[in-house]
Amino acid sequence: MENLNIALIGCGMIGREHIERIQNRIRGAKIVAVCDVFEEGAKKGAEIAGAGTKIYTDFNEAINDPDVNAVVVTTPGQFHKGPVLAAIKAGKPVFSEKPLANTAADGKEIVEAEMAGGKHLVQVGFMRRYDRGYRQVKELIDSGKFGAPMVIKCTHRADGVADDYTTAMAVTDTAIHEIDVLPWLVNDEWDEVQCIMPKTNSKVKNALKDPQIMIMKTKGGIINMLEVNVNCGFGYDINCEVVCENGVVNLPCPSFPTVRYANEVSTKIEDNWILRFIDSYDVEIQDWVDHALKGETGGSSAWDGYVASITADALVKSQTSGVPEKVVTGGTPDFYKK
Ligand SMILES: NC(=O)c1ccc[n+]([C@@H]2O[C@H](COP(=O)([O-])OP(=O)(O)OC[C@H]3O[C@@H](n4cnc5c(N)ncnc54)[C@H](O)[C@@H]3O)[C@@H](O)[C@H]2O)c1
Ligand SMILES: O[C@H]1[C@H](O)[C@@H](O)[C@H](O)[C@@H](O)[C@H]1O
Numbered sequence: 216m217e218n219l220n221i222a223l224i225g226c227g228m229i230g231r232e233h234i235e236r237i238q239n240r241i242r243g244a245k246i247v248a249v250c251d252v253f254e255e256g257a258k259k260g261a262e263i264a265g266a267g268t269k270i271y272t273d274f275n276e277a278i279n280d281p282d283v284n285a286v287v288v289t290t291p292g293q294f295h296k297g298p299v300l301a302a303i304k305a306g307k308p309v310f311s312e313k314p315l316a317n318t319a320a321d322g323k324e325i326v327e328a329e330m331a332g333g334k335h336l337v338q339v340g341f342m343r344r345y346d347r348g349y350r351q352v353k354e355l356i357d358s359g360k361f362g363a364p365m366v367i368k369c370t371h372r373a374d375g376v377a378d379d380y381t382t383a384m385a386v387t388d389t390a391i392h393e394i395d396v397l398p399w400l401v402n403d404e405w406d407e408v409q410c411i412m413p414k415t416n417s418k419v420k421n422a423l424k425d426p427q428i429m430i431m432k433t434k435g436g437i438i439n440m441l442e443v444n445v446n447c448g449f450g451y452d453i454n455c456e457v458v459c460e461n462g463v464v465n466l467p468c469p470s471f472p473t474v475r476y477a478n479e480v481s482t483k484i485e486d487n488w489i490l491r492f493i494d495s496y497d498v499e500i501q502d503w504v505d506h507a508l509k510g511e512t513g514g515s516s517a518w519d520g521y522v523a524s525i526t527a528d529a530l531v532k533s534q535t536s537g538v539p540e541k542v543v544t545g546g547t548p549d550f551y552k553k
Pocket of ligand 2: 373388389390392470
């Protein structure tokens with residue numbers, strides 16, 4: 216394969232970002248077809264992609280178009296399974312935005328289909344594995360200089376969320392990033408996870424519980440404390456601090472100039488994920504394209520996506536049980552061992 220001719224399924228917020236990215240900044244790939252259940256949405260996507268882009272409202276038709284040899288899935292999480300399975304069936308490489316699926320049951324179907332086909336075709340969009348800051352933290356931890364990691368403290372804060380954002384989405388849509396990136400960062404696996412609910416922010420006007428505190432223990436005994444807080448009202452604030460035996464590795468928000476003005480010292484905080492991780496998405500999609508052209512996958516595999524969904528299921532269970540819940544994966548199949 217010399218070039219990826221991509222059908223992108225789901226022309227919403229990140230779908231349109233990825234269309235623009237692939238057409239203008241990614242080598243070896245172009246969007247040849249776009250699909251959205253709403254024709255208007257697909258048309259908007261096609262406008263960004265440029266003249267000649269085919270428009271579909273049925274993902275099966277888009278994926279099975281003979282001019283298409285690769286697929287990007289940017290529908291909401293609960294609708295990833297259909298197009299991902301269709302791409303596997305067609306034998307075409309597929310990049311699925313995170314999460315691979317909203318439930319472990321859906322993730323299992325994808326993993327089983329990929330194994331049955333005997334070819335690695337699925338990459339999951341956990342872009343933090345491509346973020347310069349997270350990569351530097353991993354290098355520092357892997358150097359061994361600071362000793363073994365013992366505690367991780369994270370915040371995943373957002374200015375606000377849409378009205379249809381639910382309590383479970385704090386796990387399946389938001390904490391899912393930490394669920395994937397932290398075990399990768401410290402070379403470990405989740406063992407048990409717990410979600411506890413502090414008092415809810417009075418700005419929340421529906422049934423959403425926000426903030427939430429997630430306490431997650433790895434098999435190696437590392438404890439992570441994660442604050443998910445999606446109505447913080449002051450910006451997109453992602454922090455990660457790893458406490459090791461001989462030192463602390465801290466990844467704060469990327470720095471902006473510090474301003475001294477009117478008796479105050481201040482530093483800007485990024486508005487949203489688009490800007491905070493913009494470089495990571497570029498690196499991630501280019502890496503997917505480079506791998507797919509060689510018949511390979513990079514980044515997070517379908518198995519990683521499935522394990523993240525198993526962990527998310529356990530955390531969602533703990534949202535109601537209030538107690539720690541076990542993360543049971545049954546072990547990595549040989550097909551996915553690196
Ligand atoms: N990696 C990241 O940081 C990041 C950032 C934002 C979103 N995401 C992920 O990307 C996905 C999309 O998020 P979004 O914010 O762009 O959502 P969105 O709601 O803005 O867009 C989704 C689009 O998919 C379309 N759609 C739904 N079902 C479809 C189907 N069966 N076939 C074709 N089109 C369909 C909708 O009409 C909509 O236009 C989610 O999984 C989300 O978690 C990831
Ligand atoms: O879909 C978005 C995206 O994945 C962001 O990176 C995350 O911070 C948000 O919580 C989520 O809603």
